[in-house]
Amino acid sequence: MANDKTYxxxxHSDADGGIAAALFSKxxxxxxxKNGWNIEIQPVNHVSSLGEWSLMEIKWPCSILDFTLHPSLLSERFFANKYALEKKGESNKSVPDCYWIDHHPTGSSFPFLSELNTAEILPNVITKWDTTAISTPGLLRTHQQELGLPIKLIKEYEEFIDFAEIIDGALYATCEAAHDFSSTAVKLQVLFNPGHPAIDKSVLYKRIVRQIVKSASIEDLFDSDFIYSAIFNFEEQIFNKQLRLYKKNTRLKGKVAFSNFSESREFAGMGRFIPYMLFGEAQYALHIMPSFNKGSSSLSCGINPWNKPKEASKHLGNYFAKNFSGGGHAFVAGGKVMRHEFSKIEQLLEYLNE
Incomplete structure (x- = not known):
């Protein structure tokens, strides 16, 4: 029975998803x-070198946080597992509920769940889809009573929730502040997304989530492992290298700071806000990055939080879902582009400069 009782x-494998995972774990x-359930944390990427998330299978019971759920992820076994447990004598009160909680308006080019079809596709699953939420922890706070989360839990993790809002909403005071490695928000962000090649990101992610569950103190988290200081120092060095490389590979194309690393032999990782440090007048940043998949490159685009476009009708997530097998929010999105489809990038630049 013990093997069956895994929740x-x-x-999502970032600070937003990780903090939400810690709250839900607790x-x-x-x-x-008390009913014998053990919790397993599974970090998820939208698109990774290991393949599309849509090819994986979700196991019941579970919570799906900060990720747009697609019907293709659910096999017949998803709901069959519930009935199997009930046949073994588990009462409804002793079996945890399933949750799907997200704030992304779209996730990929596959059909995705919406407020109109969740009840049909996910019967008996508690769902909350709020695209106005800045972050998933913020969504949990806003809808705490509706989701049945104890207010004591929300208050206990208020500090983590506030920083999740800053990180996922890019609510830094300035572009420079987004790269200030003495700030708590930046430290939290890089801790969930370290660039060091020797670090197993999945293992680290799970360790961080466990520590947050153990203590709602951010200082306790930073002090819980000596390796974290090494990560902060390494990431600051990487940022300085990124800044040099971005200066070589970034050009201003109208309203767009275009960082093209597709032909570069050097790449130190994506510097999300670095293009705005180079071109403060830019309203968008577009990145093309090397990919592990042959014949394709990763693509990312977002608005300048400190110089937002006056025309707010463009929805980058929907555009990327339609054209680059990706998705995201209205103001930030990612996807991939095949080598023979690079003309689509020129079309994207035209779209952004309209």
């Missing part, structure tokens, strides 16, 4: 550990 939390553990 999986699938969460929530589920406090409520169901």
């Amino acid at each position: 999986t939390i699938y969460s 929530f589920i553990n406090d409520k169901y550990a």
Whole structure:
């Protein structure tokens, strides 16, 4: 029976998803550990070198946090597992609920869930889809009562929730502040997305989530492992290298700071806001990055939080879902482009400069 009683939390592998996973881990553990349930954390990328997330299967029972869920992820076994447990004598009260909670308006070119079809596709799953939410932890705070989360839990993790809002909403005071490695927000962000090649990001992610569950103190998190200081120092060095490389590979194309690393032999990782340090007048930043997949490159685009476009009708997530097998929010999106489809990038530049 013990092997059957695993509750999986699938969460986006960034600070937003990680903090949400920690809150939900504590929530589920406090409520169901007495019934023998163990929690497993499964970080998820939208698109990775290991393949599309849509090719994986979600196991019941679980929580799906900060990620747009597609019907293709759900096999017949997803709901069959519930009935199998009930046949073994588990009562409804002793089996945790399933949750799907997200704030992304779109996730990929596959059909995705919406407020109109969730009840049909996900019966008996508690869902909350709020595209106005800045972050998933912020969504949990806003809809705490509706989701049945204890207010005590939300208040306990208020500091983490506030920083999740800053990180996922790019609510830094200035572009320079977004790269200030003495700030708590930047430290949290890089801790969930380290660039060091020797670090197993999945293992680190799970360790961070466990520590947050253990203590709602950010200082306790930073002090919990000596390797974190090494990560901060390494990431600051990487940023300085990124800044040099971005100066070589970034050009201003109308309203767009275009960083093209597709033909570059040097790439130190994406510097999300570095183009705005070079071209403060830019309203968008477009990145083309090397990919592990032969014949294609990764693509990312977002608006300048400190110089937003006056025309707010463009929805980058929908554009990338339609044209680059990707998706995202209205103001930030990612996807991939094949070598023979690079003409689409010129079309994107025209779209952004309209």
